[in-house]
Amino acid sequence: MTRSCHSPQAPLPDTYRGLYREDHPNPAEAYASEVKRVVSSAQEQGRQIAAFFAESLPSVGGQIVPPAGYFPEVAEHIRKAGGVFVADEIQVGFGRVGKHFWAFQLQGEDFVPDIVTMGKSIGNGHPVACVATTQAVARAFEATGVEYFNTFGGNPVSCAVGLAVLDVLEKEQLQAHAACVGSFLMELLQQQKAKHPIIGDIRGVGLFIGVDLIKDEATRMPATEEADYLVSRMKENYILLSTDGPGRNVLKFKPPMCFSLDNVQHVVAKLDAILTDMEEKVRSCETLRPQPSGSPALSCPLLGE
16 A cells, blocks of 8 residues: 555564564564554544555565464454455465465465455466455445446456466466475575575465575665676576565565476576575675676675675
């Protein structure tokens, strides 16, 4: 949500570098209490709560996995205030997380949002999206007397594409595939974390994984420049990555769901080689010069001491 008087933000439920971290006894409750505080503040100003919007797994925020139990508690606070809970599954839905078809299910099988938004993977590149809601919300909307109208709603080509995607997901068992390949990717990345001190945290589920690069372990300062350099070097090896998070230091691993075990080994091997090269240059205190393809210059020190 944007920062304005009509759309306040609650703290990102980040247990690595947020307000309440992995050593907190109950980060889910603590972060949910922050939402309750925001709601109470709005009500004290005479305002009402319409909805709470959240990615089921915040991507732009840095590939965040909210602590278990966070969404159910937030939904309780929002619904008591008269609002609805909206889960954004655009980047993480349709089996990407492996364990479940929807990422919000990671918060518990009993948790059901009031509204769910879907897009991107639903069309496998074709521009199509949809919104699902409960009967209670749909009936409340109808009761207002407002007619819903959409010029392109129900487009037969888009509907056919969406159905074809669902068929492929089922026939090729891509949800189970995401769980298997994602687990292997996480395992190999954890090995890299033990080897390279620049990797501060690895988090994710299925084929939604973030690698948080830091300058030093004590401060967890984002290694933004290093992340940019690493992405450029990976691109030279025909591997496309990007960064996310407030510090632009979290490597995003969200490959196509057909990503294979061989692909995992290839990508992690290249990542290891580049990180090793970076560390060797730091030890010799050489300046990393731009490559012909345009990699950024990077001066010592590259990594935390």
